[in-house]
Amino acid sequence: MRAALGIALLGVFVSLLALGTWQVQRLGWKTDLIARVDARLAAEPVEAPGPAEWAAITREADEYRRVALSGSFLHDRETLVQALTERGAGFWVLTPLRRPDGTLVLVNRGYVPADRRDPASRAQGQIAGEATVSGLLRLSEPGGGFLRSNDPAGDRWFSRDISAIAAAKLPGERVAPYFVDADAAPNPGGLPVGGLTVVSFRNHHLVYALTWYGLALLLAGAMVWILREKRRRAGRPDAAPESEG
Structure with a gap:
């Protein structure tokens, strides 16, 4: 024993x-x-990955890389994702941007408070024509938020789930498997507010x-x-x- x-x-x-x-x-x-993420944040923006590079994108190698891309926003297909930021509760505005090759990249243009969720209340910020965006490459956030699942049928979103948003809002389109958090460059009228990405690791x-x-x-x-x-x-x-x- x-x-x-x-x-x-x-x-x-x-x-x-x-x-x-x-x-x-x-x-x-x-x-x-x-250390690698800090180096990416300090680097100059590079062109956002195109379709030939999509399959090779990984969280370890690419997340928080500074990127730039140009195209035209499809404001009529924006998605509002619930957000809690340093400015309070509200929504992230995810808007597809069509690139010259016809593909789409979801751009998190930034935060809007709950009382400005209606695009008509921030019409000045709905940029028309060619636009150039720089920001941070982010990977999909599948599933939803804490104890709250995304509801595509009800258009209620608690996380930036790229594949689910693409299936619900952009059927038949070629959509990049990542989104871009826009930087703090001001939008006309002040909304949405970009540059609120929190880069923190436990x-x-x-x-x-x-x-x-x-x-x-x-x-x-x-x-x-x-x-x-x-x-x-x-x-x-x-x-x-x-x-x-």
Whole structure:
């Protein structure tokens, strides 16, 4: 029985060390990711990927890359996605932009408050003709928001789910698998408000690693104490033989 307990404690100890090491590896990955994203944010904009590049786009390699693109907005097919920003609750305005090759890219033109969701209330900002947009490449946010699923049939959106929006609003069109968060360049009339992208990564891996390693150290200390106590008692002249049961 004592042998089985010792094996079990050793297994827990090894597992704690493995978890700590895994978190150290995750820390290295996250630190590298943050450095790469910071480099992208500081770079000059490049042309937004075209159809030949769509299949190769990945979150690790492309998200938050600064891009630019030109075309004409299809304002009659805009999608409002619920948003909570530093300016309060409201909506993101996602508008398809048709590029010269005929493909569409959804552009998050920015935030509008709830009382300006009607395009007629911000008609000045509905840019006509050729437009050039620069901003950050973002990847799709499928499913919906926290405890709220997108409802394409009811035109209620809680996340920027590109494939679902394209299927509901842009059937038959070639739509890029990403969207672009427009930068802070002001729109006529002041709405929508761009440049509100929050670039933030949770990075608690060092804390987690120290926690797992600390638990392993405590367990090791407890095991050493138990062994020493056992030996001390075994060395006493009046110690009774321990049961093997």
